[in-house]
Amino acid sequence: MAYIKDTIAAIATPSGKGGVGIVRISGPVAVRIGKEISKRETEHRVATLVSFYDDRGRTIDQGLLICFQGPHSFTGEDLIELQGHGGPVVMDLLLKRAIQLGARQAGPGEFSQRAFLNNKIDLVQAEAIADLINSSSEQAALGSMRSLQGDFSNQINSTLKKLVQLRVLVEAAADFPEDGIEAEINKDEKEKLTYLLNQLDQLLEGAKEGHAFSQGVSLVLTGKPNAGKSSLMNALCKRDVSIVTEIPGTTRDVVREDAIIEGVTFRILDTAGTRQAKNKIEAEGVKRALKEVERADIVLNLVDVSENIELEMMEELEKNKRAKEIVVYNKVDLLHKKSIPSSFQCVSVKTGDGLQKLKKRLIKELGVLSGGDSIFSARRRHITAIEQARIHILEATGFIGIENQIDLLAEELRLAQLALDSITGTFTSDDLLGEIFNNFCIGK
Amino acid sequence: MKAFDVIVVGGGHAGTEAALASARAGASTLLLTQNIETIGQMSCNPAIGGIGKSHLVKEIDALGGAIGIAADRAGIHWRILNSRKGPAVQATRAQADRALYKAAIREIVEAQAGLSIFQQSVVDLRFKGQKVDSVITDSGLRIKTKGLVLTVGTFLGGVIHVGLNKQTGGRMGDAPSNLLAQKLRDIEFGVDRLKTGTPPRIDGKTVNFGLLEEQPGESQRPTMSFLGKPEDHPRQVLCHIAHTNERTHDIIRKGLDRSPLFTGEIEGVGPRYCPSIEDKIKRFSDKNQHQIFIEPEGLGTQELYPNGISTSLPYDVQLDLVRSIKGFEAAHITRPGYAIEYDFFEPRNLYPSLQTKKIVGLFFAGQINGTTGYEEAAAQGLIAGLNAARLSQEKEPWVPKRSEAYVGVMIDDLVTMGTKEPYRMFTSRAEYRLILRQDNADRRLTPKGRELGIIDEKRWTKFCEKRDQIDEISKKIKKIFISAEDKKVNAMLNKPLGREYSLLEIMKRPEIKGMALLEAAGLKMISSSVAEQIEIDCKYEGYISRQEKEVEKNKSHSDQPIPPDFCFDSIPGLSNEAKQKLALIKPKNLGQAGRIPGMTPAAVSLLMVYLKKGDSIQNVHAD
């Protein structure tokens, strides 16, 4: 039975620098995508050394292209593998190109699911696939949550609110023409749409630039004075970039430096952390630190264990932390007798103890190694959604003030919302009606 | 009494369509109703159609139902709503003369072959195991049947409120069906209470129409039925518009302490889109006036229906508030407004065929499923009656999909999501709105109806004529070219042609009216509706095909059936909440499962994997 008609793509093994990364594409148009991305014919089961090109014909990367024709492939469908050398950023560009060419970003566990549905994996493995779907959708949710922290999330929500307001007007005018709503709709939809377009543009800009894609993953260090933030920064960068002294309140301005950890580029930011500011300079430092924490992909919150910290306090910290936060207990070399349970992330920057474990944790946190939905793919998903929404809003602008086409205007707005829904959760027609009834006195 | 294939209980809008559809489908059918005189009675607003609702009417009509034809014979004031907003949201509404409407329905029901009417109140139902067996009437008769359709409207446990007075009743003037209500409560179909209301009626000769704004009907009158003609319409009359004012609102505020809505007397949930006037005043206190449409109840009566002041305030407050309205200073109330609370059954206990999951052969349709409105009731009636007949003939049920009809959207919403307030149709509920238009209901559904055996020769012939002509002209317009100098065509355009274009290309321009262009090109048509279809097909081509693609894309996945006895418990990794919902709703296919509120894409993926697993195991057994 043919269950599926569309083509999916995903980063199968995002690599760090130096390693090999794979983008997989499976489905009816996979072969065509392979051809277009490499500008070469493909042959079954032959690996060809090719260049991968973007939409403007510029080279994204060089690598191997392997084509497996269905049913002789992992998924049982036509399947293409693009093996590149680039890091996550390049992998993302390849994925993006595949999406442009007609693929859809795969959902959690979807490749294995297809393999199963096409009889490529036997029955006994159904359970295993169920587990995979479950665990990777949890990861996807996490990745998505991280991607949605801070500014990005606020902006998406405010954009969505504007869009809903507009839809409420348009749909109310269509469904309740006798309730005097019409007068309100023609006034300034055009401005509202232009505003929406600008917001979406800003979102795209922000999502593309400020984050993981071009500049690596941002890792912000925070915590109380003297916790060892600057020491950790230097250790991770393997260079003396931030001043370390035993005086609390040493770091004031934000110090930035790139570091490669397990092959992944991190942009590390050392900050003043959290403290009771004693003067203007310190206050400004704390303010800057907070801002960076908001924007960060991952936050390391350092805690000095030599300051008599109780187990309960630690549990409290773990409970209240942000999704993207890791609490790091530093200076374990100063602990004599009582040891800390291994579930807590402990280090001694001084002795180097636990540093390796911390690095592993960082990579795991990104979801990069497990091939699941990482912060990268979450962000890619979001960008695709915003781009789609933008196209529909642009279309919608064309219908403003044109007689006889409110239904088309409404359709474009609905599709725009549908696209954004994939980021923020579904907004049903019942939700929409609810908004209409709250805003207008409906009913004869 | 002899046995019937199908018995329909209730002669309202759901009941009459159910009985008609069942008989058309070839089942021997009995319509049992409390009172033959109230067959086709409009309990409330004397109007048929409106936004979303005329879509339903035209779909019922396209499947051979009665509501559209009756509306054409009774419509005394016609409106085209949203005439300048695009075909997908355009709608038709007729003010109906109550008496004419009732007479038309009665005539159609009486004329239907294979359908008998019997005036009896049903007091009990008998089952054999989990299967329908017979009904017991108030005169002690027992009648056997294979399919039983219940359409008893607001009559189950009906309680009528006027101020703090309350009395039992199915609607004003009719007894409630309490014995039946008790019986159904005992079977545990998941009963809850809803509420609806109606305004006071007013004696027209006590109203000063000179002070009201006139609202004439359309001069180019539309029809509801595919078979209807404007010539079928009776004499046309005017409607009027009046407004409440601050004094009206003060009177209402002062009466709120005796409003059963706010004293807690009424527990049922009312519709948010059809609030009582006291509710409007309370919730939108900043509005200093509300619009009231003054609609005639019929040609042979002076009674008026003031649409917009539905209320359950005490009579004295009703009278004061009516008289505070300009033009109504000396008005006389002929019947007070009231609210009614009634039982409805959790529609998620139904299959899409509208058969109950508990009892084989028992179908529910209309207001008892939590909907409101004649059109909503009639549409469910048709589906339930048809499927009861098909069950008696051992055929598979048929229900239109969400992409095929508003009827499909409504039923899927009800059985998948349930409802917390009286459910009414709106165009925004339909995600495939651009392809589900009132103008193409016949093209969407009549061929299917013919296949199901519920379309008669007359309609079918007329339909084929129209369909063939649309096909023929659609081909022609690609081949007929208009020269750049064509005066007639250029006169219709904002920008002159400039070069030769095909008719098809010209048709796409927004300013072009299909009929005028085709006529200018010398093409003859049987009706303007052919030109309308061609125009819409051309102008919306891109959009329509996009929606059709979407339908197609989702098809392979969402049409995948889920066996009725599928055990959701066996799926590890599904949350308990998801399992419970799936077990309650028993979705027919993956698409429906995915629409259950709270079902995540991952849960649907899991389901897909386990369906396949179950499949393979069954195959192994078969080998």
Ligand SMILES: Cc1cc2nc3c(=O)[nH]c(=O)nc-3n(C[C@H](O)[C@H](O)[C@H](O)COP(=O)(O)OP(=O)(O)OC[C@H]3O[C@@H](n4cnc5c(N)ncnc54)[C@H](O)[C@@H]3O)c2cc1C
């Ligand atoms: C006060 C009031 C206000 C309303 N307001 C609105 C409104 O504002 N807007 C709107 O859209 N709709 C409104 N409605 C709803 C509209 O009238 C209904 O939705 C529609 O009539 C439902 O159709 P039905 O066929 O389900 O039930 P009904 O039209 O109620 O028909 C039920 C039929 O069943 C028969 N019956 C009942 N019990 C038995 C029995 N035991 N044995 C045999 N026959 C039985 C009755 O005699 C009747 O013929 C209102 C209804 C009422 C009563």
Ligand SMILES: Nc1nc2c(ncn2[C@@H]2O[C@H](COP(=O)(O)OP(=O)(O)OP(=O)(O)O)[C@@H](O)[C@H]2O)c(=O)[nH]1
């Ligand atoms: N024993 C021990 N001392 C440490 C460790 N890490 C840092 N220190 C010391 O703790 C002191 C503070 O270190 P910093 O790295 O400057 O701390 P900070 O959090 O950046 O402090 P501020 O910038 O002042 O907020 C220094 O004297 C470090 O040498 C550790 O793991 N063990």
Ligand SMILES: [Mg+2]
């Ligand atoms: Mg420091």
